[in-house]
Amino acid sequence: MTVQPIRLFGDPVLRTPAEPVVDFDKELRRLVADLVDTMRDEEGAGLAAPQIGVGLRVFAFDVDDVVGHLINPVLHFPDAEEQDGPEGCLSIPGLHFDTKRRRNVVARGFSEYGDPVQLVGTGLMARCVQHETDHLDGILFIDRLDRAQRKLAMKEIREADWSGETSLTIKVSPHATRGLAL
Numbered sequence: 001m002t003v004q005p006i007r008l009f010g011d012p013v014l015r016t017p018a019e020p021v022v023d024f025d026k027e028l029r030r031l032v033a034d035l036v037d038t039m040r041d042e043e044g045a046g047l048a049a050p051q052i053g054v055g056l057r058v059f060a061f062d063v064d065d066v067v068g069h070l071i072n073p074v075l076h077f078p079d080a081e082e083q084d085g086p087e088g089c090l091s092i093p094g095l096h097f098d099t100k101r102r103r104n105v106v107a108r109g110f111s112e113y114g115d116p117v118q119l120v121g122t123g124l125m126a127r128c129v130q131h132e133t134d135h136l137d138g139i140l141f142i143d144r145l146d147r148a149q150r151k152l153a154m155k156e157i158r159e160a161d162w163s164g165e166t167s168l169t170i171k172v173s174p175h176a177t178r179g180l181a182l
């Protein structure tokens with residue numbers, strides 16, 4: 001088990017689109033294990049590889065006791081339904097804002113062994129999958145907020161005690177994280 005430090009807002013790796021996985025090898029399986037271990041240690045609902053400094057299209061999730069990972073995800077939206085609710089990010093600790101997402105998603109990708117996987121998600125799982133896939137494109141949830149909310153978020157980030165750091169092992173108390181940390 002290797003818990004990796006979480007990269008924080010301001011670290012360029014979070015703004016760099018990740019590369020597709022080509023080799024489904026031992027190293028990839030180590031990355032998946034590190035993602036799952038780090039996500040659990042931080043009590044997150046999801047974690048994408050760039051958040052631990054790796055520019056590959058891989059994320060892990062832990063939603064409603066369903067734990068897994070997805071590699072090279074491609075998202076499809078079966079309908080136009082939306083949801084709005086609190087969202088947070090382990091790379092932007094302490095911030096939670098209501099974020100609009102699609103309610104239903106079908107994610108196609110691969111397992112760590114290269115087997116095709118389809119993940120059908122609704123509600124929180126759909127939110128998680130969209131948030132993590134955004135990470136792989138260099139997009140953060142605050143980018144999804146409207147102008148006024150984003151301004152507020154940027155102010156909170158500037159005033160946060162971790163502001164200016166780019167990598168920390170953060171211990172987030174479960175009491176402090178109301179909502180979803182992804």
Ligand SMILES: [Zn+2]
Nearest residue numbers: 089090091182
């Ligand atoms: Zn995140």
